[in-house]
Amino acid sequence: MKFKPSDHVKLALILCVTIGLTPYYPMPHSYEKLKWLFDGGNGMQLLDYFDLVFHNLPWLYLIFTTIYWYKKRQEKENYS
Numbered sequence: 001m002k003f004k005p006s007d008h009v010k011l012a013l014i015l016c017v018t019i020g021l022t023p024y025y026p027m028p029h030s031y032e033k034l035k036w037l038f039d040g041g042n043g044m045q046l047l048d049y050f051d052l053v054f055h056n057l058p059w060l061y062l063i064f065t066t067i068y069w070y071k072k073r074q075e076k077e078n079y080s
Helices: 005-020 029-038 046-079
Strands: none
Touching: 005 046, 029 046
């Protein structure tokens, strides 16, 4: 089964809502870790850096798949 680029974008959106934002309260974990890092990262341990990468990978995946989907869509329109 071959996945279309739009399928990857849908998967990335689901991953962003689930892994990228959890826990939702009091603030999303990825935002909390990024804020902590930009404030100097004082007291961050190795696990915190792993957590930062893990919770932000879905957002990077969303950016790359959206760019890929957009380029494929442009190519399809140029050949039509």
